[in-house]
Amino acid sequence: MARAKKTESGQKEKKIFVLDTSVIIYEHNSIMNFEEHDVGIPITVLEELDNFKKGNDTKNFEAREFTRLIDKLANGKMLQDWNPLNGSANKGKFKVLMYSKSKIDASEVFDEDKADHRILNAALQLQQEIPSKKVILVSKDINLRLKAKSLGLPAEDYNTGKVQNVNSLYRGININEKVSPDKINQLYEKGAISPRGCLGTSKPNKNGYYILKNGKKSVLAFYNPIMDQVEHVEKRSVYGIKPRNAEQTFAIHAILNPDVKLVTIQGVAGTGKTLLALAGALEQKREFKQIYLARPIVPLSNKDIGYLPGDIKSKLNPYMEPLWDNLKFIQNQFHESDKEYSKITEMVNQEKLVITPLAYIRGRSLSNICFIVDEAQNLTPHEVKTIITRAGENTKIIFTGDIYQIDTPYLDSQSNGLSYLIDRVKDHELYAHITLEKGERSELANLANELL
Secondary structure, three states, X not given: OOOOOEOOOOOEOOEEEEEOHHHHHHOOOHHHOOOOOEEEEEHHHHHHHHHHOOOOOHHHHHHHHHHHHHHHHHOXXXXXXXXXXXXXXXXXXXXXXXXXXXXXXXXXXXXXXXHHHHHHHHHHHHHHHOOOOEEEEEOOOHHHHHHHHHOOXXXXXXXXXXXXXXXXXXXXXXXXXXXXXXXXXHHHHHOEEOOOOOOOOOOOOOOOEEEEEEOOEEEEEEEEOOOXXXXXXXOOOEOOEOOOOHHHHXXXXXXXXXXXXXXXXXXXXXXXXXXXXXXXXXXXXXXXXXXXXXXXXXXXXXXXXXXXXXXXXXXXHHHHHHHHHHHHHHHOOOOOOOHHHHHHHHHHHOOOEEEEEHHHOOOOOEOOEEEXXXXXXXXXXXXXXXXXXXXXXXXXXXXXXXXXXXXXOOOOOOOOHHHHHHHHHOOOOOEEXXXXXXXXXXXXXXXXXXXX
């Protein structure tokens, strides 16, 4: 994660990184990602992790896995001593930092004795004890980082798995305005042509989408990596939903493509991400045993849902309502007497179509399922990986979300699971990505997105 500077003797300058609880919850094996540097774990972090050990949420899993990892690394040794991270010279050492007051007491400075301030004190005390090494606090909590810096303690975000520049994130769509009219005509007439001479000089993206232009002439195209050919993409309606622009046409094509097993759709509110994914899944209902539409639960103000009144179904309903809204919108494209209308009701009643919190899916084997994960920007990279590794035979997974609308603490546009997935899996034969930019919800919604 950190690059060590070389000293005058040519040796690398070793540092000590002090990890906050938020880093452990984000990735339990983060302690192994600091190269040759040493790592300190404040005793307060272990106390906080103890509170997270029970439960089925990702944070509970990460807390339990970290505890097991530390126990394995210690191998019977005392944790107050510096112990090797993996028994080799390539890694640094680690120890548990006992709570003690430093010359600068964070609890007194900020006039409150709480876990964050005890973690700051542990790092400040280490800074005093070992002045020959640079001590750096690592936290996903931006407020804690600011507090650390205000006390003269260097602080950094945990950058492993973080996309460096979201502005250059893979968009899935390319525009080539210098295509010969003959190539465009051939694509319309034949339906598929060689990529040479129409996709530019660069290597085409696998399952990439293209808008090929020449003046007023244009055509929508897709690069098929299996056949090594450019194919014409025609506008197609899915379960009553018609694409309103080229981006939506591409998204529907990716969702319906049987060779693409993993799809990500990124876009701001109102671009039709969830609607297109659900309509596309319904269009393929005969290809899958079930359709799952799930989303992570991010309670208001990050409170636990336990404070809400009613049973578990009543507590979860408010979070699932946006998904039901999309389903009702699709159903209302048909008359009540139409078979498509009644089919949706039948699928819900027979649990062929299931709308559920993402937590209820964990641990299941996903075979013969079209699995849509909404609001994927609120997932960590580890959660995204966990979901995909559950995929069995004939399973298609579609992630939708807006990387700029993060509702959970300790994640941002660079570190969330959706950005991580787009960056890591791009240009793979099983994967396609579309970025939706044009809002289609209403003129009023577009006004808000553009001007407010």
